[in-house]
Amino acid sequence: DAGVIQSPRHEVTEMGQEVTLRCKPISGHDYLFWYRQTMMRGLELLIYFNNNVPIDDSGMPEDRFSAKMPNASFSTLKIQPSEPRDSAVYFCASSLGGQGAKNIQYFGAGTRLSVL
């Protein structure tokens, strides 16, 4: 398997624009996670899905953020409208879920977002 694939790797946009980040999890993984990482706040869990259903979105900062998982092989994280404080690296991760080694998470390479 190619691992978790995220696109784009880098995104530069202007404040107020819509941004869409994409993720393809590892085939067969039932859990998908979206994280945000900044120097100030570290690694934050935004939302996660189990079998394409959002389980916990308590980490989503505000209504400007939304995430979908229309099928088992694709998820999007959308920010509309974007603001400079959204600048961060966004990671997608997936796992089998379950006990022990099944909850090891596999991370994508991340999307570095800069909002000007």
Added chain:
Amino acid sequence: SQQGEEDPQALSIQEGENATMNCSYKTSINNLQWYRQNSGRGLVHLILIRSNEREKHSGRLRVTLDTSKKSSSLLITASRAADTASYFCATPERSGNTGKLIFGQGTTLQVKP
């Protein structure tokens, strides 16, 4: 909620020396994981230790777990410049099966050649 807290926040050593990082957590767990993050990359899983294990080895890595103290340590022996990275511990949200991990703030390790 439980959270892995690591110390030190930053560590700088010379190549060849050993590096030790510590992690503390708050509630009962059934396993604890360590991840590495190289600059500009995603996290990569290193090792998982179960609650009934006290010590585990993988190459130059040695992980210990003390459930009575709710703490774990990661030892990297004979460090190399390529070990320069951030290291995170992670624990399941709770003993159940939610899939969610709670990550610590990480220890940034610099290994000088």
